[in-house]
Amino acid sequence: MFAVDLEPDSESAPxxxxxxxxxxxxxxxxxxxLADAGxxxxxxxxxxLVSVTRPVESxxxxxxxxxxxxxxxxxxxxxxxxxx
Numbered sequence: 001m002f003a004v005d006l007e008p009d010s011e012s013a014p015x016x017x018x019x020x021x022x023x024x025x026x027x028x029x030x031x032x033x034l035a036d037a038g039x040x041x042x043x044x045x046x047x048x049l050v051s052v053t054r055p056v057e058s059x060x061x062x063x064x065x066x067x068x069x070x071x072x073x074x075x076x077x078x079x080x081x082x083x084x
Contacts, residue, residue: 002033004047023047023069 001016003009008018021032033040049062049069 002037004029004033 002019003012003016004019004021004023006020006022008020010018012018017036019029019032019036021029023029030040047069049066
């Protein structure tokens with residue numbers, strides 16, 4: 001099992017391999033895991049960001065990043081690796 005994160009924990013639970021990558025770039029995320037595992041049997045999309053600023057500030061400062069992870073990060077991974 002792989003835990004993909006922009007800043008993965010250096011210590012993880014037994015059996016979990018931390019992988020550093022940006023899930024808003026699904027090709028890079030898949031390449032990182034496939035390099036170690038060879039294939040993806042099960043995909044769990046659990047990525048998400050939370051903004052702790054006012055909504056207006058979030059839109060101005062981080063809208064592309066927020067939607068890149070929360071929306072765009074999950075969908076391409078699902079369609080690429082679990083087509084059915």
